[in-house]
Amino acid sequence: MTNAISGIRPGDVDTEVAGRAARRIRDYLASNPDEQAINIDAELGDVDEALVVPRAAVVMFAQMLGMLAQGQGVQVMPDHAMLTSQQAADLLNVSRPYLIKLLDNKEIPYRLVGTHRRIAFADLTEYKRRDIKDRHAAAAELTALGEELGED
Numbered sequence: 001m002t003n004a005i006s007g008i009r010p011g012d013v014d015t016e017v018a019g020r021a022a023r024r025i026r027d028y029l030a031s032n033p034d035e036q037a038i039n040i041d042a043e044l045g046d047v048d049e050a051l052v053v054p055r056a057a058v059v060m061f062a063q064m065l066g067m068l069a070q071g072q073g074v075q076v077m078p079d080h081a082m083l084t085s086q087q088a089a090d091l092l093n094v095s096r097p098y099l100i101k102l103l104d105n106k107e108i109p110y111r112l113v114g115t116h117r118r119i120a121f122a123d124l125t126e127y128k129r130r131d132i133k134d135r136h137a138a139a140a141e142l143t144a145l146g147e148e149l150g151e152d
Contacts, residue, residue: 007075019069025062079122
């Protein structure tokens with residue numbers, strides 16, 4: 001997978017199988033917290049070696065299976081994937097004009113491809129992380145202010 005976005009739509013997998021697999025993986029990870037590389041013993045054609053998978057990938061796989069077990073779809077997207085402004089707006093759950101305003105205000109970096117804006121998925125997730133952090137700080141400040149006003 002290079003720049004492709006892979007996805008599994010709700011209903012594409014058996015939710016019971018996904019749930020059972022997610023539980024087994026989570027149980028294994030919980031009982032082996034220090035193991036950074038997970039050996040998976042399975043029939044892999046003519047290969048007798050165990051498949052070795054990084055722990056972070058196994059954790060992500062268990063999370064995906066858990067979502068599939070709940071009937072949710074999942075997508076895997078590389079950080080360098082370039083999104084259209086509409087795709088980026090959809091991921092942020094904002095209107096396209098609002099996203100364009102964020103881009104014009106340089107809150108999210110973008111590239112022009114011809115006359116079209118393209119936003120890197122990594123830049124979009126970084127903006128989202130900053131926005132959540134800023135919202136939490138504002139909520140904490142309002143809470144503190146409310147407590148100050150309530151004490152007088």
